[in-house]
Amino acid sequence: MRVNKIFVYDTTLRDGVQTAEGNLNWKQKLKFARFLGKNRQADVIECGFPAAHGQDFKAVKKISESCALEKWPVVISAISRCKLEDVEKTVAALEPAISSGRGRIYLFIAGSTTKKDKTLGLNIKSAKKQIVESIKYAKELYPGLQIQYCAVDAVRLNWKYLLLTVLAAESAGAKIITLADSPGFALPLEYYSLVKRVKEKVRDRTILSVHTHNDLGLAVANTILGIQAGAKQAEVTVAGIGERAGNAQKEAVIASLLSRRDYFHKKINFQSENALLAVEALKKIIKYNPLSLHTPVVGEWVSKHASGIHQDWMKKDPFSFQVVNFEQWGKRTDFPLTINSSLGCFIKTLKSFGIKKSDNDIFQAFKKYKKSNGGNNVITEEFLEKLFD
Ligand SMILES: [Zn+2]
Secondary structure, three states: OOOEEOEEEEOHHHHHOOOOOOOOOHHHHHHHHHHHHHOOOOOEEEOOOOOOOHHHHHHHHHHHHHHHHHOOOOEEEEEEEOOHHHHHHHHHHHHHHHHOOOEEEEEEOOOOOEOOOOOOOOOHHHHHHHHHHHHHHHHHHOOOOEEEEEEOOHHHEOHHHHHHHHHHHHHHOOOEEEEEEOOOOOOHHHHHHHHHHHHHHHOOOOEEEEEEEOOOOOHHHHHHHHHHOOOOEEEEEHHHOOOOOOEOEHHHHHHHHHHOHHHHOEEOOOOHHHHHHHHHHHHHHHOOOOOOOOOOOOOOOOOEOOOHHHHHHHHHOOOOOOOOOHHHHOOOOEOOOOOOOOHHHHHHHHHHOOOOOOHHHHHHHHHHHHHOOHHHHOOOHHHHHHOOO
């Protein structure tokens, strides 16, 4: 069986923090990048837009310096428009990472020709010219620089425009090409078809990368379908933060590939035990909680089995109602006592509080519990003791 590696491109510090509360300074970015870099949380860390403002220039510079000095086993990436002055600034910020063979520029073109309108329109000729000039200039400045080109809003682009600009980027020296569903418009099979169609043109010369948004709740599904169509890099964010409804959630994408290794046969260089710590580290710098209790893989309740039948089955077969191996993610499978729980769970909960009673008393108390309001789901020692009154 052929097993292919999927590269994890973490864009939490660039696309991810493009939120209503996403202003991070360079120190905050450096702290989080260091965590990602040192704890095998990505193959590539995208850290900002150096030509956009001084804070990001400094962030990318400091992160590049630390990556080179401390030898983080990752590549540092920064976004840049296909403009020579932007390229120059981006490369200057990335310089320490590039010198140590770990620098990448992520080029995109501001303007496109979509199927529906041409209000952002660039003609193919001028777009190709800008792309080729920028890539050649970047290579001239630093031959060791890795070059990635991103086709923004790729799903809605005019096919001819998309293909010719992608091929121009490829022949100018871009080794990685992103097909971005920037507005979160694509449906899974539609995105699959697009990635496959481009893959047939670039074959194995170039790594295709997927970048999806969650406006329709499809970001993870689209990323997975893109990988199935032949993409080898996934652009994701911690906890799925990002513009509007966010980006593809990194933990969910990776858990899908790991849990269904039997189906995907993909290899990933990722330390899942540290993923929860990454979420905690992120929460500290963004100052809001991006998780719901049900957020896949890292939400507080996703490893808790509440109903009696589920609890019973889980004891007989740990995979009966759980596809994620939570031990690999630093989480514990839990069986909280709820109004739907079985007598076994009730006894276990009494034991956890150190409450010792006769079998008959326990059985009577359990019957009383089943008739109660379930303690409003907050089970305390006091609540349990009262059941024995
Ligand atoms: Zn995006």
